[in-house]
Amino acid sequence: MPEMPEVAGLASFLSARMAGKSITRVHVAGIQALKTYDPPPQALSGRTVAEVQRHGKWLDVATAPGIGDGTGNAVADRGELHLVFHLSRAGWVRWYEQAPATPPKPGKSPIALRVELSDGAAFDLTEAGTRKRLAVYVVRAPEEVPQVASLGPDPLGEEFTTAALAMILGERRHQVKGVLRDQSILAGIGNAYSDEILHVARISPFAISAKLDEDEVTRLYEAIRTVLTGAIEVASGKPAAQLKDAKRAGMRVHGRTGQNCPECADIVREVSFADSSLQYCATCQTGGKVLADRRMSKLLR
Incomplete structure (x- = not known):
């Protein structure tokens, strides 16, 4: 998408x-x-x-x-x-x-x-x-x-600050990946770039938004800006026919299950849902803990 x-x-x-x-x-x-x-x-x-x-x-x-x-x-x-x-x-x-x-x-x-x-x-x-x-x-x-x-604020807009993100996260006790993907909360981020943002921020996709500390919120804000700005620069000026390939080529973890993480060389892992999946690096994002496939209904402990 x-x-x-x-x-x-x-x-x-x-x-x-x-x-x-x-x-x-x-x-x-x-x-x-x-x-x-x-x-x-x-x-x-x-x-x-x-x-x-x-x-x-x-x-x-x-x-x-x-x-x-x-x-x-x-x-x-x-x-x-x-x-x-x-x-x-x-x-x-x-x-x-x-x-x-x-x-x-x-x-x-x-x-x-x-x-x-x-x-x-x-x-x-x-x-x-x-x-x-x-x-x-x-x-x-x-x-x-x-x-x-019903769209939420644009994450590259001037009104979107670290303080604004902290307020958004603090008001919700949901998994942070779901918050990033909710268009009524933030406009424009979907499954692929939420994976990329969370990897750059070194945050688990299942972290609860309201429980993120100040350092994590700052890292998440900076990752949102960095990932989206960089991807827009790559897409700018490209013909429509080339945009899909450019997106895939720029991904760090999304769509790269089984490949090496570009940061630590651990294996990129996947969690599957009914009609989608997410990718993450356990070493970079979850302290080495492997997240269970959601079809198993719980996290591995």
């Missing part, structure tokens, strides 16, 4: 290519992905893209005020419109310098939505697999998307 760094990379990539261009046509090929119907997707046609922004792990194609409903008719609402989407576990963006001549056929490909631009370029929102979770909204303001409205 794309997380903040990859979504930031996609926002930068798309904004550089779309800002100032007008949308000429929107094809909806996967109706299950579309979560709104008013305004309709066709209302984006004829509008100029102002910028592409990021809200946590959501992308927002913001269009300037304009008229037109895709059929040449005027519409009453001439304010901004936003194409807001979440790529979820298996979604991605496919960019074309020249739009394909054939429009996508509903139900015949992984393509859920295609947006064509005035310079002939286009992008698809695609989703692999059978579990369709890609979510697309056309709204007048991004806050009309409930999940965007």
Whole structure:
């Protein structure tokens, strides 16, 4: 699943290519992905893209005020419109310098939505697999998307300080990995980067947030900033097609079960859940204690 760094990379990539261009046509090929119907997707046609922004792990194609409903008719609402989407576990963006001549056929490909631009370029929102979770909204303001409205602070924002993190952690008696992944608490961190952050901070993923001491909170804050900033720098300027490989190549422990920890050379270990897993280093993070696979329902002692 794309997380903040990859979504930031996609926002930068798309904004550089779309800002100032007008949308000429929107094809909806996967109706299950579309979560709104008013305004309709066709209302984006004829509008100029102002910028592409990021809200946590959501992308927002913001269009300037304009008229037109895709059929040449005027519409009453001439304010901004936003194409807001979440790529979820298996979604991605496919960019074309020249739009394909054939429009996508509903139900015949992984393509859920295609947006064509005035310079002939286009992008698809695609989703692999059978579990369709890609979510697309056309709204007048991004806050009309409930999940965007409920996002917690951005961990790279100016308001996010060590004191703010200490308050967030102190108010919750939950495993720290779950706190980092909760989008209503912090926006943009998911499974992969929470593993990376906790490894850099040398904290167990099962540590209770409210029990972290001052030194651990400071280490965690610094790790959040360092890991996310570094990953965004790696993603910046890369074509959409290269972002996934860049993410995988930069991982220290996530997705590296059985390999050597880059810090201590111990084996990277894994804890499996029903539909996900986490990776960690026992030497660096748990004082050498091996965490039991959650399918065993308890920690090894």
